Amino acid sequence: MIHQLAAVDKRARIKKNVIVEPFTTIAGDVEIGEGTWIGPNVTIMDGARIGKNCRIFPGTVISAVPQDLKFDGEDTQVIIGDGTTIRESVTINRGTKALGYTKLGKDCLIMATSHIAHDCIIGNNVIIVNGCGIAGHVEIGDHTVVGGLSAIHQFGKVGKHVMISGGTLVRKDIPSYIKVAREPMSYAGINSVGxxxxxxxxxxxxxxxxxxxxxxxxxxxxxxxxxxxxxxxxxxxxxxxxxxxxxxxxxxxxxxxxxxxx
CATH class of the missing domain: 1.20.1180.10 (Udp N-acetylglucosamine O-acyltransferase, C-terminal domain)
Structure with a gap:
């Protein structure tokens, strides 16, 4: 199921029923779970650990080295849970020695052109809408939605079941079960619909x-x-x-x- 125009290192550990489309590059220290689809023009670099039944769309780069001047070539990972969808041109950097990995949970949806930096921990069923920037060491809880074009400050923490309005600059931590909006960001009620x-x-x-x-x-x-x-x-x-x-x-x-x- 690997297209002849894909460049896949022979050391990569790829399970059954994985589809790799043309012009995709997969490095040697990579694991991909059963039933995952890798679209064309995807780059998966050393340290990627991708679960079952994921979908990764064109232009995405997974497990590139961190954009962190303290990074010194240490052996780190990106871990992506089962059933997660990563849309076009998303970038997900691997961890540093501070944590050792960047981790996304199960059944997440990361929409086009978003960036997830080093050492982030993203929970299960999280939706990150188009064009978001998630800085290093950020934690986001289960079932949270990050509205499009939002940016989260490094070391920020976001709880579970949170709704972040589009275009929000997240400079403070957001506890669970609430909505935030406006500029500067402020509490906007609990996320009762969610x-x-x-x-x-x-x-x-x-x-x-x-x-x-x-x-x-x-x-x-x-x-x-x-x-x-x-x-x-x-x-x-x-x-x-x-x-x-x-x-x-x-x-x-x-x-x-x-x-x-x-």
């Missing part, structure tokens, strides 16, 4: 809304809001996840409602 689509009950959505009312609507700073949430709300998976995210956010979380207030 949560309902993924099976969250009304009761659970109301609980998440209550947490973010403390954080963004009660004229308290973040530390005061966290203390009140811990005092007045019973522990749940979602409550504890949000609080843990906030406590471990080195950059601080997104501001509220475009007011410029924390």
């Amino acid at each position: 949560l309902r689509r993924r099976g969250f009950t009304n009761e659970k959505i109301f609980e998440i809304q209550r947490i973010y009312r403390y954080l963004y609507q009660m004229k308290m700073n973040v530390s005061q809001a966290v203390s009140l949430i811990e005092k007045e709300m019973l522990p749940t998976v979602e409550r504890d996840e949000i609080l843990e995210f906030i406590k471990n956010s080195p950059r601080g979380i997104v501001k509220g409602y475009g007011t410029g207030k924390e």
